[in-house]
Amino acid sequence: MNSLLRRFLMVEWSGILAAIILGSALLAWLSPAFLTEFNIYVMLRSFCVALLVGFAQMVTLAVGQMNISVGALGGLVAVLAGGMMEKLGVPMILAIPAAIAIGALCGLLNGVLTERTGINGFIITLATASAFTGINLGITQSIPFYNMPPGLVAFGSDRFFAFPYLMIAPIIATILLGLFLSRTVPGRHLLAVGGNPHAAELSGISRGRITILAHTLSGTLAACAAILAVAQLGSAQPTIGSDWLLLSFAAPIIGGAALTGGHVSVLGTTLAVILIALIENGMVLAKVDPYWVQFVLGALILAAVWLNRWRAVKTGTD
Amino acid sequence: MADVPVNFFHRQSHMTDETISTERSRRGFFAGASAQIGLFAIVALLWVIFSTLAPGFTSPINLFGIGRSLAVDIVIGFSQMVVLATGGMNLAVGSIGVCAVMLTGFLLQDAGMPIPVALAGGLLLGGALGWLNGFAIVKTGVNAFIITLASASLFLGAMLILSKAVPYNTLPPEVGQFGRMRIWGYVSPLLFIAIAIGAALYVLYRHTLLGRQILAAGANPRAAEMSGVPVGRVIIISHTLSGLLAATAGIMLVARLGAAMPSVGGEDWLLPSFLGPVLGGTLLAGGSVAVIGTMIGAALVTTIRSGLLVLQVGNFWLQLFLGLILLAAVMADRYRGVFLERRSLGRK
Numbered sequence: 227m228n229s230l231l232r233r234f235l236m237v238e239w240s241g242i243l244a245a246i247i248l249g250s251a252l253l254a255w256l257s258p259a260f261l262t263e264f265n266i267y268v269m270l271r272s273f274c275v276a277l278l279v280g281f282a283q284m285v286t287l288a289v290g291q292m293n294i295s296v297g298a299l300g301g302l303v304a305v306l307a308g309g310m311m312e313k314l315g316v317p318m319i320l321a322i323p324a325a326i327a328i329g330a331l332c333g334l335l336n337g338v339l340t341e342r343t344g345i346n347g348f349i350i351t352l353a354t355a356s357a358f359t360g361i362n363l364g365i366t367q368s369i370p371f372y373n374m375p376p377g378l379v380a381f382g383s384d385r386f387f388a389f390p391y392l393m394i395a396p397i398i399a400t401i402l403l404g405l406f407l408s409r410t411v412p413g414r415h416l417l418a419v420g421g422n423p424h425a426a427e428l429s430g431i432s433r434g435r436i437t438i439l440a441h442t443l444s445g446t447l448a449a450c451a452a453i454l455a456v457a458q459l460g461s462a463q464p465t466i467g468s469d470w471l472l473l474s475f476a477a478p479i480i481g482g483a484a485l486t487g488g489h490v491s492v493l494g495t496t497l498a499v500i501l502i503a504l505i506e507n508g509m510v511l512a513k514v515d516p517y518w519v520q521f522v523l524g525a526l527i528l529a530a531v532w533l534n535r536w537r538a539v540k541t542g543t544d
Numbered sequence: 545m546a547d548v549p550v551n552f553f554h555r556q557s558h559m560t561d562e563t564i565s566t567e568r569s570r571r572g573f574f575a576g577a578s579a580q581i582g583l584f585a586i587v588a589l590l591w592v593i594f595s596t597l598a599p600g601f602t603s604p605i606n607l608f609g610i611g612r613s614l615a616v617d618i619v620i621g622f623s624q625m626v627v628l629a630t631g632g633m634n635l636a637v638g639s640i641g642v643c644a645v646m647l648t649g650f651l652l653q654d655a656g657m658p659i660p661v662a663l664a665g666g667l668l669l670g671g672a673l674g675w676l677n678g679f680a681i682v683k684t685g686v687n688a689f690i691i692t693l694a695s696a697s698l699f700l701g702a703m704l705i706l707s708k709a710v711p712y713n714t715l716p717p718e719v720g721q722f723g724r725m726r727i728w729g730y731v732s733p734l735l736f737i738a739i740a741i742g743a744a745l746y747v748l749y750r751h752t753l754l755g756r757q758i759l760a761a762g763a764n765p766r767a768a769e770m771s772g773v774p775v776g777r778v779i780i781i782s783h784t785l786s787g788l789l790a791a792t793a794g795i796m797l798v799a800r801l802g803a804a805m806p807s808v809g810g811e812d813w814l815l816p817s818f819l820g821p822v823l824g825g826t827l828l829a830g831g832s833v834a835v836i837g838t839m840i841g842a843a844l845v846t847t848i849r850s851g852l853l854v855l856q857v858g859n860f861w862l863q864l865f866l867g868l869i870l871l872a873a874v875m876a877d878r879y880r881g882v883f884l885e886r887r888s889l890g891r892k
Contacts, residue, residue: 290716292689345874348633348689349818353870356815362865367860410813471811473655485690517709521701527694531686 238482239494242501243535249504257511265507266388271458275504277396278451279470280477280495281403282444287478288407289420289440290487291347295336295355296474299445299465300452302358303329307453308371308462318375326449332358333445337438347441362464371462382457395454399447404492416440422489461473476502476523480530502526556659559838580837582876583823587844594851597601601854604730610850612723616796617842619741620813621820625838626745628821629784630762631638631830632688636677636696637790637817642809643703644670644791649712649804652719674787678780688783700810701858720802727890733750734796738839741792744765747836763831815866819845844869 231471279296286293293299307325310316316324336354340347384391407413418426419436442533448467479485480501481494505526506519511537594601620637627634648666649760651657657665673695725733749755757888760768761775769775793813798804823844824837845866852862 271747339871343875343878345878346828349822349874350871352815352818353867353874356863356867356870358867360867362860363860364858364864367858472693475693479690485687515708517701517704519701520697521705524694524697524699524701527690528680528698529691531694532684535684535686 227385238491238534238537239497242474242480242494242497245436246497246501246504249501249508253508253511257508259511260507263388265511267385267390269503269507270388270393271390272506273499274392274396275388275451275455275458276473276477276502277496278399278447278454279474280357280499281399281492282447283474284478284481284483284490284492284495285403285416285440285443285447286347287420287483287485288416288487288490289437290423291340291437291440292351293333293336293441293444293448293474294348294351294471295332295358296444296448297467297470298355298358298362299329299332300448300455300470301464302332302362304450304452304456304462304466305362305366305371305458305464308374309365311375312371312373312462314344318378322378322453325453327445329449329452330442330446333442333448336445337441340435341434366464368464370464374456374460374462378457379460382454382460392454392458395450399450400492400496405446407490407492413441417488417490420490445502472520472523473502476527479527479534482530482534484534487504491536494535553771580825580834580840583837583840583844587840587847590844590847590851594854598851598854601851603836606850606854607730608726608732611730611735612732612800613849614843614846615732615738616793617802617816617820617841617846618738619789619793619796620817621824621838621842622741622745622835623786623793624787624817625821625824625826625833625835626758626782627688627786628762628826628828629749629758629830629833630779631765631828631829632681632779632782634674634677634783634786634790634817635689635691635692635814636673636699637786637793638702638781638809638811638813639696639699640670640673640787640790640809641794641797641813642806643673643699643794644806645794645798645808646703646707646712646806648795648798649715652715652804653712659716663795666795667788670791670794671784671788674790675780675784677787678783681783682776682779696811704806707806709806711806715798715803719799723799723802734799737796739790741789742835742839745833749833749835754778754781758861759831759833761830791838815863815870816845819866820872822870 250260259265262477269400279300282296282300283293303325306328307321310321310324311318333356336347336351339345339354340350357469382392404414406418415426415431415436415483416439418429418431419433423433439521448470451470454465456462459466477498478490478495481491481496483495502523509516509518509522591601600606620641623637623641624634644666647669648662651662651665652659655662677688677692677695680686680695681688684691685763722733727736747755748758757768757773757778758781760771760773761778765775768778790813794809797808801808818840821834821842823841824839825834826832826838846863848869849862852865853859
């Protein structure tokens with residue numbers, strides 16, 4: 227095994243980066259519309275919500291948990307924020323933090339239920355997902371809130387050349403999350419618990435607390451994604467989040483996260499979301515049936531897990 | 545080690561690592577039996593409540609409707625149960641179901657095949673897609689969750705691309721007639737099919753070598769492998785069976801609706817598929833199944849759905865109820881498990 231290839235393989239996001247560069251070059255060559263300012267803006271805008279959704283799942287994967295309720299939680303937060311602003315007349319400045327706090331609380335609930343009962347996170351969050359969706363539909367009767375404050379709508383649609391202002395939020399989130407996971411004590415504990423729960427517990431880390439922290443963080447990130455989705459759509463739709471489940475797992479896993487916990491990559495997840503946005507954009511430009519997106523996303527996840535597995539075997543980390 | 549799937553649920557895997565599968569399944573059986581009696585009591589209570597509040601609840605037409613949807617719910621539950629037995633899961637049940645639905649519709653309407661051939665085609669596709677899941681899980685060693693999440697999207701995407709999401713509405717009239725058929729005035733023949741499948745599964749797990757091997761592989765894959773159980777093959781068989789059952793549920797829906805629609809199945813089946821088995825006492829960690837429990841669990845779901853409909857509570861709140869019931873059930877199960885463990889420790 228020559229060392230250069232070995233080194234290249236060790237960097238898990240190398241393949242995604244290569245795919246992004248190749249894909250963009252190909253699209254730029256094939257479609258003149260690809261490099262237009264408006265198309266780049268559209269792509270970047272669709273990237274914003276997706277990235278936060280990916281992060282929301284990534285933090286639970288970090289501790290070896292999962293959160294099936296990201297989408298349902300996001301949908302609930304979106305309609306609550308919309309309802310507060312439209313029906314109760316709460317100003318945006320108060321309604322948005324309140325809605326994000328509710329998202330954090332829902333995450334906290336997931337964490338506490340998982341930790342206190344010792345039932346695995348899959349079934350707990352499957353159940354809470356159904357409950358959150360039920361509350362969402364019960365409140366809205368499936369009717370969206372259309373009258374959003376103009377400030378929020380402007381934030382979701384205005385741009386500086388190709389740069390959507392919406393993107394400020396995910397950039398801040400990426401930096402904070404990166405620093406949190408690499409530089410802070412709770413962040414390191416999160417990965418330690420995911421990597422080896424026993425060793426972490428023996429070295430004095432409270433596994434329960436960290437699990438709850440991860441779920442709360444996941445809820446907060448999903449809530450932020452929901453607010454961005456409301457800004458982007460210009461209305462609080464009850465269907466927000468209904469298609470997040472696959473995406474939320476696709477991004478971190480393509481980005482190289484280990485499903486067993488302990489290993490996630492902020493950069494990898496970001497690159498994966500860029501790749502997904504690029505593929506979706508390419509399909510729109512090629513006027514392919516929209517159903518292909520679903521097919522390709524599924525294939526991409528399978529390819530990624532296969533590749534990760536192969537890399538683990540090759541580099542001898544398995 | 546490569547062909548033994550990684551156990552995803554750390555906490556519960558500790559339990560399976562230390563106990564022997566047969567002892568475990570016996571305890572699971574008793575725990576399951578007490579769960580089933582409790583569950584049955586809840587279903588009975590709900591029937592009393594709903595029929596007092598809404599006299600229409602026990603009308604022949606409503607009973608017929610309940611029976612028809614119950615039949616489908618039971619088979620959907622079974623399709624998840626057979627993989628839960630191995631400690632895995634199948635998030636693609638809904639996608640496989642709808643793929644079988646659309647192929648059957650295509651064979652009947654566009655290809656003009658006779659009904660038995662079309663049914664066999666749908667079932668075969670379901671089994672094949674399930675086999676693919678199992679094969680991918682065993683060969684990559686990646687856990688069932690992520691493989692079936694991805695394949696669910698893959699199958700659904702392929703179905704939509706091929707069918708262009710156009711329903712098959714002009715099926716032979718016999719299909720719809722079978723779905724509308726009533727025995728003794730209010731029982732759907734679909735219910736008998738579901739019960740027959742249940743009986744077959746009961747025999748499989750209780751009385752055959754394969755069934756015991758599946759449970760052993762679910763309870764403790766390493767120990768099972770060492771005692772000569774072909775764990776990989778058993779997992780592939782279970783997933784194939786899951787696909788076959790999902791296809792069966794899909795085809796039952798075709799009969800019920802009298803049409804093959806691309807909107808049935810998909811993610812809508814996810815919650816019901818887990819509700820039945822988990823309420824009925826099937827452990828997510830693998831190594832135990834509750835065939836009768838799954839049927840009663842499905843009955844609870846169907847009863848609540850129909851009851852809320854008759855009471856006109858609105859379908860919107862249904863999801864909330866189902867979520868809360870699932871939470872309550874798993875928690876009750878958890879604490880009963882702790883209680884039983886303490887009691888058995890006390891006896892020692």
